[in-house]
Amino acid sequence: MTVQQPRTGVTLADFDTIMREKVPFVGDMGVVTEQLSADQARLRLPFNQRHIRPGNVICGPAIFALADIALYAVAWLVVPKADLAVTTEATVHFLSGAKPGDLLADAKILKAGKRLLIAECHIRSAVDGALCAHVIGTYAMPPEPR
Amino acid sequence: MTVQQPRTGVTLADFDTIMREKVPFVGDMGVVTEQLSADQARLRLPFNQRHIRPGNVICGPAIFALADIALYAVAWLVVPKADLAVTTEATVHFLSGAKPGDLLADAKILKAGKRLLIAECHIRSAVDGALCAHVIGTYAMPPEPR
Amino acid sequence: MTVQQPRTGVTLADFDTIMREKVPFVGDMGVVTEQLSADQARLRLPFNQRHIRPGNVICGPAIFALADIALYAVAWLVVPKADLAVTTEATVHFLSGAKPGDLLADAKILKAGKRLLIAECHIRSAVDGALCAHVIGTYAMPPEPR
Amino acid sequence: MTVQQPRTGVTLADFDTIMREKVPFVGDMGVVTEQLSADQARLRLPFNQRHIRPGNVICGPAIFALADIALYAVAWLVVPKADLAVTTEATVHFLSGAKPGDLLADAKILKAGKRLLIAECHIRSAVDGALCAHVIGTYAMPPEPR
Numbered sequence: 001m002t003v004q005q006p007r008t009g010v011t012l013a014d015f016d017t018i019m020r021e022k023v024p025f026v027g028d029m030g031v032v033t034e035q036l037s038a039d040q041a042r043l044r045l046p047f048n049q050r051h052i053r054p055g056n057v058i059c060g061p062a063i064f065a066l067a068d069i070a071l072y073a074v075a076w077l078v079v080p081k082a083d084l085a086v087t088t089e090a091t092v093h094f095l096s097g098a099k100p101g102d103l104l105a106d107a108k109i110l111k112a113g114k115r116l117l118i119a120e121c122h123i124r125s126a127v128d129g130a131l132c133a134h135v136i137g138t139y140a141m142p143p144e145p146r
Numbered sequence: 147m148t149v150q151q152p153r154t155g156v157t158l159a160d161f162d163t164i165m166r167e168k169v170p171f172v173g174d175m176g177v178v179t180e181q182l183s184a185d186q187a188r189l190r191l192p193f194n195q196r197h198i199r200p201g202n203v204i205c206g207p208a209i210f211a212l213a214d215i216a217l218y219a220v221a222w223l224v225v226p227k228a229d230l231a232v233t234t235e236a237t238v239h240f241l242s243g244a245k246p247g248d249l250l251a252d253a254k255i256l257k258a259g260k261r262l263l264i265a266e267c268h269i270r271s272a273v274d275g276a277l278c279a280h281v282i283g284t285y286a287m288p289p290e291p292r
Numbered sequence: 293m294t295v296q297q298p299r300t301g302v303t304l305a306d307f308d309t310i311m312r313e314k315v316p317f318v319g320d321m322g323v324v325t326e327q328l329s330a331d332q333a334r335l336r337l338p339f340n341q342r343h344i345r346p347g348n349v350i351c352g353p354a355i356f357a358l359a360d361i362a363l364y365a366v367a368w369l370v371v372p373k374a375d376l377a378v379t380t381e382a383t384v385h386f387l388s389g390a391k392p393g394d395l396l397a398d399a400k401i402l403k404a405g406k407r408l409l410i411a412e413c414h415i416r417s418a419v420d421g422a423l424c425a426h427v428i429g430t431y432a433m434p435p436e437p438r
Numbered sequence: 439m440t441v442q443q444p445r446t447g448v449t450l451a452d453f454d455t456i457m458r459e460k461v462p463f464v465g466d467m468g469v470v471t472e473q474l475s476a477d478q479a480r481l482r483l484p485f486n487q488r489h490i491r492p493g494n495v496i497c498g499p500a501i502f503a504l505a506d507i508a509l510y511a512v513a514w515l516v517v518p519k520a521d522l523a524v525t526t527e528a529t530v531h532f533l534s535g536a537k538p539g540d541l542l543a544d545a546k547i548l549k550a551g552k553r554l555l556i557a558e559c560h561i562r563s564a565v566d567g568a569l570c571a572h573v574i575g576t577y578a579m580p581p582e583p584r
Contacts, residue, residue, distance in 0.1 A: 065207035353503035
């Protein structure tokens with residue numbers, strides 16, 4: 001099966017740069033862009049001992065940060081200059097404790113309207129594949145340039 | 147008006163220590179506990195240039211981290227050892243761009259059941275008081291010790 | 293204190309008609325518009341034995357229907373022809389069992405943008421005032437007529 | 439592929455009866471249970487002209503009612519007497535206008551804990567298969583009988 005390329009032409013290296021330069025709070029976490037297709041993105045959060053919380057699991061805010069940037073990535077799949085796309089809302093469900101280890105975020109577009117993009121993201125442990133969290137959220141797309 | 151004290155006796159200094167020692171991802175952000183009462187908590191996120199995102203506003207994951215720790219704080223208001231209280235879900239709405247500057251989180255208990263705690267959190271700019279975000283979420287409380 | 297009138301001029305009778313004619317599923321439930329101001333609406337759901345579920349409380353879908361129409365009401369407070377305003381998402385938290393009796397919905401605008409309206413709604417029992425549910429949601433506003 | 443049966447032994451006819459007798463608000467809508475397996479349920483909402491709202495699409499509250507009862511169905515897949523299982527929260531995203539016609543709800547368990555069940559539900563048009571809504575929510579499970 002051929003994976004369809006992003007129609008905006010954004011590459012893995014482009015989005016790694018976007019994270020580092022435009023969203024340093026997330027860039028500093030060392031998130032890596034692993035896959036980008038027409039409507040999906042996979043990002044990886046490398047394990048960091050400082051992300052641990054009681055119960056020896058990765059804390060919710062680190063998981064949310066990964067999901068939010070993965071949703072931002074899919075906005076870049078459909079709009080050429082998505083800098084100003086902003087999350088308007090997001091709902092996260094934590095399904096199982098995320099064991100120490102890398103996390104993978106798989107974000108997928110559910111609806112790409114002119115004004116709103118709705119996407120969901122599954123967060124899994126790269127250690128054992130367990131589904132740790134589900135996030136669904138909305139991005140308000142930047143007005144089209146004239 | 148006298149503010150009612152937390153029935154668990156948790157103090158501002160206690161919760162500052164909890165953040166630094168138990169949730170270092172958030173502790174490293176320098177969040178400060180400003181008020182704790184019987185059912186409310188106020189925490190402050192000091193401004194950090196690395197929290198900025200395109201549009202010159204504070205990024206969503208930094209805001210979510212502040213809200214999540216404020217919801218954790220209110221769990222400590224009702225359960226003596228809330229280490230293992232865990233967020234099961236949270237919904238965040240971003241209402242206006244958070245200008246560069248400190249943010250204040252006001253968390254309030256909506257329902258304190260034996261098994262679940264539901265609380266909401268308003269995030270405001272300490273610069274101009276603008277309401278930046280609303281978060282509502284659920285904490286699963288740790289089973290009572292026998 | 294003078295309550296500020298809706299800037300669209302929509303009246304209680306107008307919105308009762310809107311419910312009955314445009315959203316008959318809700319109109320058939322007998323919901324009544326009790327107050328409309330510049331940014332708030334209060335609606336009442338009269339008690340109906342067929343809304344009961346196990347535990348002798350009002351079922352979730354009836355509560356959601358009341359909240360959703362209250363959020364629709366506040367859209368009519370800011371846009372003259374809000375027929376085509378649509379909910380894009382909503383999150384409901386059920387806080388306590390709603391005893392048999394009327395329910396009151398108080399909806400309030402949190403953000404009124406050109407494209408999106410975010411509002412919250414508190415559902416209380418008219419019997420004892422208990423807070424039964426909290427709903428927060430987004431309406432996509434109809435494009436402005438040219 | 440063999441579909442695994444519900445471990446509680448609940449049948450299609452059982453759940454149809456549960457809806458009609460225990461949740462009449464939904465029972466009156468004529469919802470039909472079409473499939474039940476170990477962790478999934480499919481229910482159908484027959485089209486009713488009174489469910490229509492402006493834009494000639496099915497209104498949000500009717501869609502939410504269908505999703506909520508589908509989430510209730512999956513609670514019955516894992517607990518023998520789930521009468522008192524209650525929704526604690528749910529988030530719905532409306533993805534596309536639901537054309538006049540039957541709707542299908544596919545609910546699936548994401549996490550079945552002792553105390554909480556988290557499940558999601560996809561609502562599709564039976565006319566053209568379009569994904570109309572996504573709902574994710576939590577059920578608090580009844581305490582185990584002693």
